[in-house]
Amino acid sequence: MLICFPGASLLALCWTLRLVFVPGHRSGWATTGLVIVWLAGLFAAAGCGYLVSRVFRYRSPAAPSNS
Numbered sequence: 001m002l003i004c005f006p007g008a009s010l011l012a013l014c015w016t017l018r019l020v021f022v023p024g025h026r027s028g029w030a031t032t033g034l035v036i037v038w039l040a041g042l043f044a045a046a047g048c049g050y051l052v053s054r055v056f057r058y059r060s061p062a063a064p065s066n067s
Contacts, residue, residue, distance in 0.1 A: 005052055009045035013038065 020038045023031070 006045050006049035009041065009048065013041055013045060 016038065020031075020034045026034075
């Protein structure tokens with residue numbers, strides 16, 4: 001699950017890293033928009049990774065039961 005969900009997101013973020021952060025032939029507004037969307041994707045990938053890790057933690061045999 002870690003490879004499917006946050007792993008694919010991190011791969012896409014790494015793939016677009018140069019496009020977003022290397023200055024090119026675009027306006028400052030376009031660059032600002034790309035950076036904001038890229039950072040939102042980074043936070044979403046981090047949140048997804050955290051939630052998937054919680055699933056693994058609560059499914060482990062050592063996890064306390066609530067019943």
